[in-house]
Amino acid sequence: MTALHLRGVVLPGDDERDLWIVNGRVRTKPVPGAETVVDGGYLLPGFVDAHCHIGIGPQGPVDLDTAAEQAVADRDAGALLLRDCGSPTDTTPLQERLDLPRIVRAGRHIARPKRYIPHLGVDVGDPEQLPAAVAEQAANGDGWVKLVGDWIDRDRGDLAPLWPDEVLAEAIAVAHAAGARVTAHVFGEEALPGLINAGIDCIEHGTGLSTDVIAEMARRGTALVPTLINIENFPGIAAKATKYPAYASHMVDLHARAGSMVAEAIEAGVPVYAGTDAGGGIAHGRIVDEIIALHRAGMSTENAIAAGSWGARAWLGWSALEEGSAADVLAFDDDPRKDLEVLRGPKRIILRGRIVG
């Protein structure tokens, strides 16, 4: 394969630099015979969608061909590294396709019977079996395990935690011993302290975060992926939940507080990353919408881009555009820090050193 040459201002930073790409890696020293494919403008590492679901569609689980189409939609929006936050479909065959984004899989959601969307996760009958279920999903995934932390309890008529606090510390320790990190879906307030005090690595959505819990996350370095564009669906979820008025009004209240909660988390220094929750109620390919939503919630334009690019890559164990980095690159004519809408139109998308858009 011909070596590629790119010249542009490399973000984060303000210096115009030359980069070369050989065998899927970034090089910082000239490579003879390289073909110049970008000359001027701005270069940044591919977007990260830190919360999406390859293998889940609006009606639930999808086949592998449909899952591949979802990954293509993400790729074409510039999302070249995906943290899959739970999928019923085994997408490992897609990881071998060089034309698809890199997928960091969390295995299947771990839930309890009747306490999550049907057919998506594995159901644990006895909560005491959570550590064993975590061990199994840690072995199946790529370094992440996804718990359902809370969900509607129809007997109670409102959100409620799925797991007793006592079992969480052991379950999370099991994952850590296996080299995996743990995250949890949490909408309400009640499940959060138990998960965070048990040493969980990340919270998804986190709409019920209070000032005290945010401070504890900041102290521990627990990450937050708020999926702001999915929280926009809460009023719609509430409108359909006519049988459960307490739940419905709780969801409306959580939605109303989401913007100020995320602003407070950013201000407190919680690491916040961009994730769309694409898969069920959200279409794939919307990472830029989430980056813009994080900016609206209080991040500077540069920090919002970082939350969906180099910052999230570092969090997941991938470097930015340095010597030896994976050659996942987006090129733009204009500086996206001045206008985030620029991010919608990369002039080049390079994935694993190949031009894909």
Ligand SMILES: [Zn+2]
């Ligand atoms: Zn999700």
